[in-house]
Amino acid sequence: MLHATIHLDPAYQLADVPRELFGSFIEHLGRAVYDGIYCPGHPTADGQGFRRDVLEAIQALQVPLIRYPGGNFASGYRWEDGVGPKEKRPVRPDGAWRSRESNQVGLNEFAGFCRSADAELMMTVNLGTRGVQEACDLLEYCNLPDGTYFSDMRVAHGVKEPHGIKYWCLGNEMDGPWQTGHKTAEEYGRLAAETARAMRKLDPSIRLTAAGSSNPYMPTFPQWEATVLEHTYDDVDFLSLHQYLGNSTGDMGDFLAQSLTTDRFITDAVAACDFVQAKKRSKKRMMLSFDEWNVWYKTMDQEQHIQPWQFAPPLLEERYTMADAAVFGTMLITLLNHADRVKMACQAQLVNVIAPIMTEPNGGPVWRQSIFWPFRQASLDNRWPAWHIVLRHDDRAYIPRYDSKNYTDVPYLEYAAVLHLDPDMGGDAVTIFAVNRSLDEPMLLDCDLTAFGGGKDAEHLALYGPAEAVNGPGQEVLKPRAMAGAEVKDGHLQAQLPPLSWNMLRVGVERKLF
Ligand code: AHR
Secondary structure, eight states: OEEEEEEOOTTOEEEEOOGGGGEEEOOSSTTSTBTTTBOTTOTTBOTTSBBHHHHHHHHHHTOSEEEESOSGGGGGOOGGGGSSOGGGOOOEEETTTTEEEOOSSOHHHHHHHHHHTTOEEEEEEOOSSOOHHHHHHHHHHHHSOSSSHHHHHHHHTTOOSOOOOOEEEESSOTTOTTSTTOOOHHHHHHHHHHHHHHHHHHOTTOEEEEOOOSSTTOTTTTHHHHHHHHHHTTTOSEEEEEEEEOOOSSOHHHHHHTHHHHHHHHHHHHHHHHHHHHHTTOSOOOEEEEEEEEEOOTTTTGGGGSOTTEESOOOSOOOOBHHHHHHHHHHHHHHHTTTTTEEEEEEEOSBSSSOSEEEOTTTOOEEEOTTHHHHHHHHHHTOSSSOEEEEOOOTTOBOOEEOOSSOSSEESEEEEEEEEEETTTTEEEEEEEEEEOOSSOOEEEEEEOGGGTOEEEEEEEEEEOOTTOBOBTTBOOOOOEEOSOOEEETTEEEEEEOSSEEEEEEEEEOSOOO
16 A cells, blocks of 8 residues: 655645646547537537537537647638538638548537637647738637628628637647648748737737647757747747656556656746746746647557548547546646646547547547547536646645656656635635546655645545546446545545545645635
């Protein structure tokens, strides 16, 4: 049995939990849109052809925003193809995923879908094959009241009111040689700055994200961030980061340690942002949008090996194991622990493509993968309309550690603690999200709550199982289970975390804090 001790203190506050930290992403890729969310003729389809059963699964995650339409797809996309009468929309080759795009779903349909999901649409503009003018045309179509060329076109397409899209991404992964229209940092920085300025002239209320690095291993990281921000610092609100964790060495200890690279990626990107802030003598502090994150390694580069130009081929349908869910959980915890600088994030992606929600092909049943549960628990726990504050880690913690093939001193415990109002508990509460990285040993977690004057009514839910266990249609074996034994004694919460587990612990705290 491993033992870990942590201390929580209401005076050690890091930041409010931003609601936008629990966003997601849907790209025109594989079966995410077609045969995923959109399936006309399906018994559950609504009048627009969107599946209600898939929508319900999405609603259970309560994602506040959904990034769209890509991803790599966005860098070759003409938004005009996806608006207007469906029978007139062109079928195009999508070079990014070597697939056929029918354009039967475009921005008006997707905006309607987001409204049903109670999520904001976060739009990526094409800065790969297109530029300032097309981004402005799209913004005019989406956000301006009628009376101009593109806003009148929207009205003619049956959408009287502007969509009022607030969040805009200035291109996607422009640092990556795989990206259509890939650019150097200088080229991209100039283009992003000019696009941002022109877009803000049309709608000053929008919030803009400049594309940062596609992963921490890019040879251009973090110089890319510094150069891009030299150009865009005054004109954008966020810098984006992307990262997918994978089992690259085949060593489970390494795989489970991977979120340490996410932690370092964020710290280094923040340093690059602050370097530019200092250089510019700016008062503005740049915030991060981690707008693609997940575990993804089994289906990487799959598009290179398929028969090209298929319509909605089954691409990137990663099957998530228990080990994957634990790694996913550590990434989620890492984002929470950087809530002072990471203000938005998009789990990538939502349906069928590296996704928590799956549908069987040709309109088959919907089911939930292992990673659905950590995301749902963290997302829901932070959605009450009250305050939620991430508590800082403190130096007194004792956490046992291990060495793996490529990492040393990996903490067996990864955790984030959130202080919030809890309507169910009738007062204040602390929720702890925790992953036990040990494959074979349970962990006794002792959480010192004496700074709160103690705690009461401890609850413990855990997701655990064999490392290779997976869910499947009609076979959702991996889901959180209520755990017996969590209790508060002498101001300490004590609970046993199963080997290789994601845990959510909640405890009422006794002292009124504010
Ligand atoms: O999410 C899948 C792909 O991963 C996205 O299209 C791209 O932005 C990233 O490389």
